[in-house]
Amino acid sequence: MSDRNFRILFARTPSGLPVPEDFGRDEVAIPTPADGQFLSRTIWLSLDPYYRNVMKNSPIYGDRLAPGDPMVGETVAQVVQSRHAGFAVGDYVAVRNGWQQYAVSNGAGVRKLDATAAPLSTALGVLGMPGLTGYAGLVYLGEPKPGQTVVVSAATGPVGSTVGQVARLMGARSVGIAGSAAKCDYAVRELGYAACVNYRDGDLRAALKEACPEGIDVYFDNVGGDTLAAVFGNLALGARIVLCGMIEAYSMDRPPAGPFLGPVVGARATIKGLVVYDHMHRLPELQRVVGGWIRDGRFRWREDVADGLEQAPEAFCRLMRGQNFGKALVRVAPERA
Numbered sequence: 476m477s478d479r480n481f482r483i484l485f486a487r488t489p490s491g492l493p494v495p496e497d498f499g500r501d502e503v504a505i506p507t508p509a510d511g512q513f514l515s516r517t518i519w520l521s522l523d524p525y526y527r528n529v530m531k532n533s534p535i536y537g538d539r540l541a542p543g544d545p546m547v548g549e550t551v552a553q554v555v556q557s558r559h560a561g562f563a564v565g566d567y568v569a570v571r572n573g574w575q576q577y578a579v580s581n582g583a584g585v586r587k588l589d590a591t592a593a594p595l596s597t598a599l600g601v602l603g604m605p606g607l608t609g610y611a612g613l614v615y616l617g618e619p620k621p622g623q624t625v626v627v628s629a630a631t632g633p634v635g636s637t638v639g640q641v642a643r644l645m646g647a648r649s650v651g652i653a654g655s656a657a658k659c660d661y662a663v664r665e666l667g668y669a670a671c672v673n674y675r676d677g678d679l680r681a682a683l684k685e686a687c688p689e690g691i692d693v694y695f696d697n698v699g700g701d702t703l704a705a706v707f708g709n710l711a712l713g714a715r716i717v718l719c720g721m722i723e724a725y726s727m728d729r730p731p732a733g734p735f736l737g738p739v740v741g742a743r744a745t746i747k748g749l750v751v752y753d754h755m756h757r758l759p760e761l762q763r764v765v766g767g768w769i770r771d772g773r774f775r776w777r778e779d780v781a782d783g784l785e786q787a788p789e790a791f792c793r794l795m796r797g798q799n800f801g802k803a804l805v806r807v808a809p810e811r812a
C-alpha cells in the first residue's frame with residue numbers, strides 16, 4: 476500500500492449547476508489510527524444529490540464544509556489497520572470516509588457489512604440510505620393500499636426504483652416519471668412499473684391522466700417543480716403526497732416559485748415531508764424485506780459507476796444534470812485488496 480492519500484476537496488460553492496472546477500484535489504500522508512480508531516480504504520463512494528446542498532452549507536445537514544476540506548460522503552470501505560476493539564482488519568464497513576482513498580474513524584455511526592448477503596455497493600443504494608428513503612417514505616408516509624395508484628418521479632434512481640418496486644410488491648399499481656425513453660423502457664421492462672411517462676416528451680399532465688385514469692392515490696416526489704404541478708392536476712380523492720426531494724431547486728440560487736395548491740384542497744389530499752434520518756431504526760426492516768426480495772430475484776436495481784476517485788467531480792456534475800442512469804457510484808478501489 477502506498478503511503479499517500481489522494482483526496483477530492485471542496486473548493487467553492489457552485490453557482491447554479493456544479494462544474495468540476497468547484498472541486499480541488501491533493502495528496503497527503505495516510506493518517507494513522509489512534510487508540511479506539513481504525514483506518515479503512517475506500518472501495519465505493521456514493522454520489523448523492525444532497526451533496527449539492529451541503530456545498531452551499533444548507534443548515535439542514537450536519538456537515539460543514541470550508542474551502543480546502545475533503546468532500547464529505549458515504550462510502551463502503553475495508554478496515555486495513557485497527558486499534559478499535561469492535562473492528563478487525565479485513566472487515567467491510569459502511570462509513571463516511573468522504574471523497575478520499577483512506578480515512579480514520581472512531582466507529583461512531585459505522586455499520587459492518589456482510590459481503591456474502593448482498594453486493595457491497597448496495598449498502599449505498601437500495602439497501603442503504605436511498606433505499607430506506609424510498610421504503611420507509613412509501614410504507615409509512617404514503618401508505619399505499621392494494622389496487623391504488625402510486626406515482627414516483629426520478630423513477631429509475633435508487634430512491635425511485637425502490638418506491639416503484641415496493642409499491643408493486645405491496646399490490647399497488649406503480650407508475651413512473653422519468654427523463655428519457657430509455658429510462659421509461661427500463662422502468663416498465665425491468666422494474667415492473669405498469670407505465671412510465673417521459674416528462675420531456677409532450678404534455679406531462681395529459682400523459683399522467685392517461686396513465687392514471689382513476690387518479691393518483693400516492694405521489695412520491697423526488698424532483699418538485701413542474702412535475703409536482705402536473706401531478707396536482709391528477710390527484711385522487713384522499714391522495715397522499717410524500718415530499719422527498721426537489722433536485723431541480725438544489726442548483727438554484729433562489730427557491731423556485733411554488734405550484735398552485737388549490738387542487739390539494741379539492742382532493743382533501745395530505746402533504747407529508749420526509750427526512751430519512753427519522754426512519755433509521757427501520758434499516759433492519761429494509762434489509763430483511765427488500766434484501767429478501769433481492770435474494771428471491773424479485774427486486775432489481777441499476778448502478779451508474781465511474782471508475783477512479785479522480786472521476787468523482789465529473790460524475791457528481793452528471794448526477795446533478797440528471798444524466799445518471801441508476802445509483803451514482805464511484806469505484807475508488809477493488810473490493811479485494
Ligand SMILES: NC(=O)c1ccc[n+]([C@@H]2O[C@H](COP(=O)([O-])OP(=O)(O)OC[C@H]3O[C@@H](n4cnc5c(N)ncnc54)[C@H](OP(=O)(O)O)[C@@H]3O)[C@@H](O)[C@H]2O)c1
Pocket residue numbers: 523524525604605608628629630631632633634635652653654655658697698718719720721722723749750751752794795796797798799800801802803
Ligand atoms: N428526504 C430525504 O430524506 C431524502 C433522502 C435521500 C434522497 N432524497 C432525494 O430523493 C431524490 C432522488 O434521490 P436519488 O438518490 O434516488 O437520486 P437519483 O434518482 O439518481 O437523482 C437524480 C435523478 O433526478 C432526476 N431529475 C429530475 N429533474 C431533475 C433536474 N432538474 N436536475 C437533475 N436531475 C433531475 C433525473 O432522473 P430523470 O431523468 O428520470 O428525471 C436524475 O437522474 C433527490 O431529490 C434526493 O435529494 C431525499
